[in-house]
Amino acid sequence: MNSIAERIKEVRNEIAQVCSAHKRSAHSVQLIAVSKTKPAADIVAAYNAGQRDFGENYVQEAIAKIVQLSDYPITWHFIGPIQSNKTRDIAQHFDWVHSIDREKIARRLAQQRSDELAPLNVLIQINIDDETSKAGVAPAQMLELAAVISELPQLRLRGLMTIPTAQTDPSATSESFAAMQRLFSELKAQYQQVDTLSMGMSADWPYAVAQGATMIRIGTSLFGARLPKNEQTGDLT
Numbered sequence: 001m002n003s004i005a006e007r008i009k010e011v012r013n014e015i016a017q018v019c020s021a022h023k024r025s026a027h028s029v030q031l032i033a034v035s036k037t038k039p040a041a042d043i044v045a046a047y048n049a050g051q052r053d054f055g056e057n058y059v060q061e062a063i064a065k066i067v068q069l070s071d072y073p074i075t076w077h078f079i080g081p082i083q084s085n086k087t088r089d090i091a092q093h094f095d096w097v098h099s100i101d102r103e104k105i106a107r108r109l110a111q112q113r114s115d116e117l118a119p120l121n122v123l124i125q126i127n128i129d130d131e132t133s134k135a136g137v138a139p140a141q142m143l144e145l146a147a148v149i150s151e152l153p154q155l156r157l158r159g160l161m162t163i164p165t166a167q168t169d170p171s172a173t174s175e176s177f178a179a180m181q182r183l184f185s186e187l188k189a190q191y192q193q194v195d196t197l198s199m200g201m202s203a204d205w206p207y208a209v210a211q212g213a214t215m216i217r218i219g220t221s222l223f224g225a226r227l228p229k230n231e232q233t234g235d236l237t
C-alpha cells in the first residue's frame with residue numbers, strides 16, 4: 001500500500017491534470033484532507049508532505065487532535081453537521097466552517113468567536129438534491145441566510161458547500177455540481193468577498209472541478225477507508 005505522502009502527491013498530480021483539462025490553474029483548487037477518524041500521526045504524515053488544510057467532522061475527536069497538533073500551522077475546517085451545543089468548541093478551535101445551515105447556528109458561532117481571533121470563514125451548506133435526510137438549506141433560502149451571516153462581523157461569508165446524493169455512476173453528480181455553480185455565481189454577484197465553492201469528495205471530485213469547485217474535500221483517497229462509525233473508539237460526537 002502506498003504511503004500517505006505518496007497518495008498526497010498522486011492526488012495533487014491528478015488535480016493538476018483535471019484542472020488542465022478544464023483550462024483551470026492547478027492553484028485554483030484547494031485540497032482539504034479529511035482526517036476524521038484518523039490518528040494525529042496520519043495528519044503529521046500529510047503535513048510533512050506539504051498538506052496544510054485538514055477537515056474534521058466530529059467535534060470532540062477533532063479538538064483532541066487540534067490541541068495535540070497546536071505547534072503545527074494547520075488550517076482546520078469543520079465540515080460535519082453542527083449541533084447547537086457544540087458551537088462554542090467549533091468557534092474557538094476552527095478556521096473554517098463549511099456546514100452552516102441555519103440562522104441559529106450562524107448567530108451562536110458569531111457570539112462565541114473570541115475577539116482575539118480572526119473572523120471565522122464560513123460556507124453555507126446547500127441541500128442541492130433536496131434530500132430529506134441531508135443537512136443544508138434549500139437553494140431558494142440561500143440569500144436569506146447569506147444576509148444574516150453578512151451582518152455578523154465575527155463571521156466572514158466565503159461561499160457555498162454541498163454533498164450531492166451519492167451515485168453509483170459518479171458522473172451523475174455533474175448536474176448537481178452545475179446547479180451549485182449557478183448558485184455560487186448568484187451569491188458572488190451580491191457579496192464581493194465570496195470566493196469559495198466547496199464540493200467534491202474521493203469518488204466524484206473531478207466532476208466537481210469540472211463545474212468550478214475551488215475546494216475539494218478528500219478523505220479515503222489520502223488516508224484509506226474508514227471503519228464504520230460504531231466500530232470506532234473514542235468520542236465521535
Ligand SMILES: *Cc1c(COP(=O)(O)O)cnc(C)c1O
Binds near residue numbers: 201221
Ligand atoms: C467524510 C467527508 C468527506 C470525505 O469523504 P471521502 O469520500 O472519504 O473522500 C468530505 N466531505 C464531507 C462533508 C465528509 O463528511
